Amino acid sequence: MKSARLITAVAVLAVLAGGGVAAATRPTPKPVARFVTDDQGRALFLHGFNTASSAKSTPDGLPTFTEADLDREYRDMGTNFVRFLIQWRALEPTPGTYDTKYLDKVAERVAWYAKRGYHVMLDMHQDLWGSDITPGKAAGNGAPGWATHLDGLPVSTDQPTWEMYYLEPGVIRAFDHFWNTTGDHPELMDHYAKAWKAVAARFKDDPAVIGYDLMNEPWGGSIQGAQFETGPLATLYRRSIAEIRSVDPDSWIFLEPQAVGVNWGLPSALPHFDDPRDGQPRIGLAPHLYPLPLDLGDDYTAGSRRWTDRTLGWWRDNTLRTAERVGGPVVLGEFGLDMSRPGSSDLVKRVLGLTDQVNMGRAYWSRDPGPWGPYDDRGKPGPLVAAMARPYPRAVGGVPVSVAYDEKSRALTLVFDANETGPTEIYLPARDFPHGGQASIGEATWDAGRRVLTVKTKTAGRLTLTITPR
Ligand code: IDC
Numbered sequence: 001m002k003s004a005r006l007i008t009a010v011a012v013l014a015v016l017a018g019g020g021v022a023a024a025t026r027p028t029p030k031p032v033a034r035f036v037t038d039d040q041g042r043a044l045f046l047h048g049f050n051t052a053s054s055a056k057s058t059p060d061g062l063p064t065f066t067e068a069d070l071d072r073e074y075r076d077m078g079t080n081f082v083r084f085l086i087q088w089r090a091l092e093p094t095p096g097t098y099d100t101k102y103l104d105k106v107a108e109r110v111a112w113y114a115k116r117g118y119h120v121m122l123d124m125h126q127d128l129w130g131s132d133i134t135p136g137k138a139a140g141n142g143a144p145g146w147a148t149h150l151d152g153l154p155v156s157t158d159q160p161t162w163e164m165y166y167l168e169p170g171v172i173r174a175f176d177h178f179w180n181t182t183g184d185h186p187e188l189m190d191h192y193a194k195a196w197k198a199v200a201a202r203f204k205d206d207p208a209v210i211g212y213d214l215m216n217e218p219w220g221g222s223i224q225g226a227q228f229e230t231g232p233l234a235t236l237y238r239r240s241i242a243e244i245r246s247v248d249p250d251s252w253i254f255l256e257p258q259a260v261g262v263n264w265g266l267p268s269a270l271p272h273f274d275d276p277r278d279g280q281p282r283i284g285l286a287p288h289l290y291p292l293p294l295d296l297g298d299d300y301t302a303g304s305r306r307w308t309d310r311t312l313g314w315w316r317d318n319t320l321r322t323a324e325r326v327g328g329p330v331v332l333g334e335f336g337l338d339m340s341r342p343g344s345s346d347l348v349k350r351v352l353g354l355t356d357q358v359n360m361g362r363a364y365w366s367r368d369p370g371p372w373g374p375y376d377d378r379g380k381p382g383p384l385v386a387a388m389a390r391p392y393p394r395a396v397g398g399v400p401v402s403v404a405y406d407e408k409s410r411a412l413t414l415v416f417d418a419n420e421t422g423p424t425e426i427y428l429p430a431r432d433f434p435h436g437g438q439a440s441i442g443e444a445t446w447d448a449g450r451r452v453l454t455v456k457t458k459t460a461g462r463l464t465l466t467i468t469p470r
Contacts (some may be wrong), residue, residue, distance in 0.1 A: 001201075001250060004077045004272035004336055008084060013101070016130045018050035022255075026242065026317075028317060029317055029320035029321050029323075029324060030320065031320070031357070031358040031359045031402065032320065032323055032329055032358055032359040032360055033331045033399075034284075034327070034328050035329050035359070035396075035399070035400065036119070036228075036252055036284070036327045036329050036331075036361070037212050037421075038119075038213070038333040038395055039207055040395075040421050040422040041419075041421035042078075042395040042396055042397055042398075042421045042422050042424075043395070043396040043398070043399060043400050043416075044081075044361070044394070044395055044396075045080075045356075045359075045392050045393050045394060045395075045396070045400070045403065046080065046081035046119060046121075046210075046361030046363075047078075047079055047080055047081055047082030047352075047361065047362060047388075047390075047392050047394075047427075047467070048079040048080060048082045048083070048118070048362075048363050048364070049073070049079060049082060049083070049250060049335075049363055049364050049365075049366060049367035049369040050082075050083045050085065050123070050208060050334060050336075050363050050364065050365045050366040050367060051063050051082050051083070051084055051085065051366070052064070052065050052085065052366055052367045052368045053085070053365075053366045053368045054368055055085040055086070055087060056085070056087070056127070056129070056131075056141035056142075057137075057141065058188060060090065060102065060105065061086065061087035061089065061090025061091075061102060062090075062102075062105055062106070062109070063084075063085060063109075063367075063368075065109070065140070065367065067112045069367075070112050070113065070118075071114065071116075071249075073367070073374070074116055076198065076374070076381065076385050076389060077374070077385060077388045077389045077429070078389065078427040078428075078429060078451055079118070079388070080117065080118055080119060080165065080394045080427070081118060081119050081120075081121070081361060081363060082111075082118060082119075082120050082121070082363070082367075082414055083115055083121050083123045083286075083331075083333055083334075083363040084106070084109065084110070084121065084122055084123060085123050086106060086122050086123065086124055086125065086199070087124075087125060087126040087141065087142060088124060088126070088130075088131060088142055088143055088144060088147075088192065089131070089141075089142065089143060089144040089145070090409065091103070091195050091199065092103045092144060092191065092195045092198075093144060094144075094146065095146055095147075095157050095191060096191070096194075098195065098198040103198070103199070103202045106122075107202065107203070107206070107318065107319060110203070110206060110208055110209060110354045111208075113125045113175075113208055114206070114207070114208035118208065119208060119209075119210045120208050120209045120210065121209075121210055121212070121213055121252075121286070121333075121363075122194070122199060122209060122211075122212050122213065123213040123216055123333065124142070124195075124199075124212075124213065124214060124215055125140075125141065125142055125216040126140075126141060126142025126143060126188055126215065126217070127140060127141055127142065127162065127216070127217065127218050128140035128141070128165045128166060128171055129143050129148065129171055129174040129175060129178075129219075129259030130142050130143030130144065130145070130147070130148050132144075132148040132176060132451075133148065133150065133155045133165070133168070133170055133171050134155050134156070134157055136158045139157070139159070139162055139165050140165065140171070142216070143174070143178075147178070147188055147191065148174055149173070149174060149177045149184070149185060150170035150171075150173055150174055151170075151173050153168075153169040153170040153172075153173045154168065154169055154170055154273065154281045155168040155169070155170035156168060161399070164261075166219055168376055171221075172221045172222055173221070174221075175219055175220065175221030175222075176221040176222055176223075178192075178221075179220065179221060179223065179228075179231075179232035179233075179236075180232065180235075181222060181223055181232065186200045187404060189232075189235065189239060190234050190239065192215075192236065192240065193236070193240040193242070193243040194238040194243055194371035195243060196212065196214065196240045196244050197243035197246060197247055199212065200212065200243075200244040200248035200249070200251065200270070201247040202366065203251070204247060204249075204250070204251060207237055207318075209251060210251065211253060211254055211282070211284070212244065212251060212252070212253055212254065213254045213256065213286045213333060214236070214237060214240050214248055214253065214254065214255060214256070215236070215256060216256065216333075216397075217256060217258075217263075217288065218233050218236075218256060218257075218258050218259065218261035219258070219259065219260070220232070220233070224258070224260070225258070225269065226269035227263075227270060228258055228351070229257060229258055229269045229270045230269055230270075230271050233258065233270075234246055234270075234271055234273070235274070237255055237273055238273060239281070240253075241253055241273060241275065242274070242276065245276045245277055246273070246347070249278065250277070250282065251282070252282045252283070252284050252328070252329070253275070253282065253283050253284070254283075254284045254285065254286035254331060254333070254459060255270060255273070255283065255285055255286065255326065256285075256286050256287060256288070256333065257269075257270045257285075257287055259288060262287060262288075262318075262323065263287075263288045263289060263290045264290065264291065264292040264295070264315070265289075265291070265292070265311045265315035266310060266314075266318065267318045267321065267322070268318065268319075269286070269323045270285075270322055270325070270326065271325065272325050272326060272327060273326070281327060281328065281376050282328065283327070283329075284326065284329040284330060284331065285319070285322060285323050285326045285328060285329075285330045286330070286331045286332075286333040287319050287322070287330070287332065287333065288332070288333055288334040288335065289312075289315055289332055289334070289335040289351065290334075290335065291308045291311045291312060291315070293307045293308045293311065294308060294323045294337055294347075298346065299336075299341045299343050299344075300341075300342075300343030300344060300346055300347040300350075301342050301343040305343065305346075308347070309350075312350070312351070312354060316354060316358060319360075320358060328357075329360075329361070330358075330359075330360040330361070331360065331361035331362065331364065332351075332355055332360050332361065332362040333364065334363060334364075334365040334366075335351050335364060335365060336364050336365030336372050337372065338371045338372055339371060339372060339373075339382050339383050339384045340371045340382070344383065344384075345384075345386065345387045348384065348387040348388070349350070349366070349387055349390075349407075352387070352388075352390055353404075353405070354391070355406060356401070356403045356405065357403075357404065359400055359402075359403070364384070364388065366468055372384075374388065376449070386431070389429035389430075389431060390405060391405055391412045391426065391427060391428050391429060391430065391432065391433065391437075391467065392405070392412075392426070392427055393412075393414050393424060393425065393426050394425045394427050394452065395422070395424065395425045396414065396416050396424050397416075397418060397419065397420075397421050397422050397423050397456075397457060398416040398417050398418040398419045398421065398424075398459075398463070398468060399416060399417045399418045399419065400413040400414065401416055401417065401462070402414075402415045403415075406435060407432075409418055409468070410432045410433070410468060410469050411466055411467070411468050412426065412428075412437075412466070412467040412468075413464065413465070413466045414426075414464070414465045414466075414467075415462065415463070415464050415465075416462070416463055416465070417461070417462050417463075418457055418458055418459050418460055418461055418462075418463050419459060419460070420459045420460075423454045423455060423456045423457075424454070424455045424457065424465065425452050425453070425454050425455075426452065426453045426454075426455065426467055427451060427452055428451055428452075428453055428467070429451065430451065432469065433451075433469045433470070434469070435469065435470045436448065436451075436453060436469075436470045437453045437467040437468060437469055437470055438467070438468055438469075438470045439453065439465060439467055440464070440465060440466040440467075440468075441455075441457055441458075441463060441464075441465055442455045442456050442457035442458070442465065443455070443456045443457075444456075446470075453467060455467075
């Protein structure tokens with residue numbers, strides 16, 4: 001990557017993100033103040049993976065992932081969360097009929113997670129609309145063939161990267177039909193919203209399923225930016241929220257902003273949505289983070305590290321601003337990179353630290369084997385395993401204020417406003433906490449098998465709990 005190109009790109013981004021004069025006069029937004037809670041009402045810190053990209057192309061729409069793979073993931077990294085990929089094509093193979101066998105198989109996998117105390121967010125994944133954008137299924141996943149209308153427009157298959165397909169005329173047309181920009185297929189959005197109703201009807205009483213991520217990386221086709229997010233995207237979200245709430249009053253509904261630009265740290269125009277449930281609204285934000293310098297092919301080293309850190313700052317502030325508008329918790333639904341590149345572990349740790357700092361959950365992209373994932377094709381652990389094996393509060397007996405891990409002193413500090421919801425549980429990885437941990441306050445019990453320290457504290461007041469190795 002030529003550094004001149006990088007500097008130009010980042011400078012443009014800086015202006016668009018308001019990183020110049022305006023940023024200095026804008027107040028820094030506050031950390032996320034709302035949390036997904038467990039059945040005891042404890043605030044959750046969600047830490048896990050996207051599982052998995054393989055679901056995009058398997059005929060049954062399920063990831064090639066076994067219960068043994070999950071055991072290994074827990075043993076190596078102590079995760080408590082998964083963003084689990086589902087596919088509209090598998091759910092609604094013909095218009096208006098939902099494949100209950102597919103939902104059974106998803107439920108079977110959800111049960112694997114439930115048995116191990118994980119929380120599941122179901123992600124209706126798509127990239128590039130669907131696999132029927134080309135006859136040979138060369139790219140794309142998500143939408144069923146019957147919902148794919150290209151009007152004979154071309155989709156060339158000689159793109160250097162998968163993202164470039166988004167600019168192919170046929171792909172843009174498929175999205176324009178979905179968003180009803182063309183006016184020719186107003187039925188498609190309703191199908192999508194009703195497909196969500198079918199999922200919600202199936203999982204509404206499953207305590208392991210905390211919620212639904214309505215659409216992976218929405219792409220506006222020929223309508224982009226604020227016009228898209230406040231227009232057709234908002235319409236889709238409103239309809240899907242209504243359908244879900246008609247059967248499921250309690251699960252969280254997570255919304256994604258448009259991906260282009262916002263993934264890099266640009267502001268989103270995603271508006272507020274009313275939640276028709278009784279009681280507090282349960283609508284959250286599930287954005288992605290892919291810093292531009294790395295998207296352009298740079299590594300997290302030298303000068304590029306400085307630029308990347310700046311874009312991470314814009315991303316954090318702009319995401320928190322959107323979250324204030326949406327009014328709910330934030331789960332970073334995707335971040336990830338090729339772990340064989342220099343500096344990659346530092347970036348992962350940096351993002352984990354950032355999400356800790358502002359009370360966001362996070363899901364790494366992705367759990368698939370290969371250079372981005374924790375294990376290679378033969379199951380050998382790579383550098384990601386060590387970076388993801390990080391101490392964190394799994395569940396907090398109160399409302400978290402801040403959490404920070406200092407790698408050097410191996411001290412995890414959690415500040416929270418205690419309430420009567422139950423004990424705080426902290427995961428402590430073997431490398432930094434070989435014999436478990438000790439708690440600065442309260443009464444601690446160590447479960448060496450699960451590597452979880454349970455701390456009973458006072459149930460009122462602001463507490464600072466520090467965990468250090470025993
Ligand atoms: C990528 C997969 C890759 C696949 C491509 C297209 O890693 O094997 O060819 O999708 O389906 C996203 C997307 C996510 C991407 C990921 C990494 O949400 O589906 O997975 N990414 O490129 N947005 C930014 C990056």
